[in-house]
Amino acid sequence: MKLNTKKLAVATVFAALYAVGVIFLAPISFGIFQVRVADAMLPLSMIFGLPSALGLSLGCIVSNVYGGFGIIDIVGGAAANLVACTLAWYIGRKGREAQRFLGTVAETVVVALIVGGYLSLIFRVPLEISLLGVFIGEMIAVNLIGFPIEEAIRRSKIFRKYD
Secondary structure (H helix, E strand, O other): OOOHHHHHHHHHHHHHHHHHHHHHHHHOOOOOOOOOHHHHHHHHHHHHHHHHHHHHHHHHHHHHHHHHHHHHHHHHHHHHHHHHHHHHHHOOOOOOHHHHHHHHHHHHHHHHHHHHHHHHHHHHOOHHHHHHHHHHHHHHHHHHHHHHHHHHHHOHHHHHOOO
């Protein structure tokens, strides 16, 4: 991906918004049972593409340096966001609403598997507990909050100008 000024600006804005959102809501953004409200921005990668995926990953690095659980959380969380957003972009960028919703489901599953997997090790709890805790939080943030926001932006004049 060749970064021009527009793509760099998109990545920077998403990184900053994500980090501020996670840090501002830190009490519910970290732990086995978490709702990262900032993850509601993950579906926007289906609109803004790979620059937003990069920005959401960088924002995760910043927020996990601030309040995370060490290098595993810093690298693992950023990787989860990057993989989830890239996958959703491939699945839902040109599809219909159902295909875009499938993209958000893919994001939820990817983040739950990666983050839930390593949080199980960090907190020394059964894998099922950490997977479920992260999965429920991601369903709330990505599917219940983020998907309607993505659809509203897609239907708005903002999307037509960006597209």
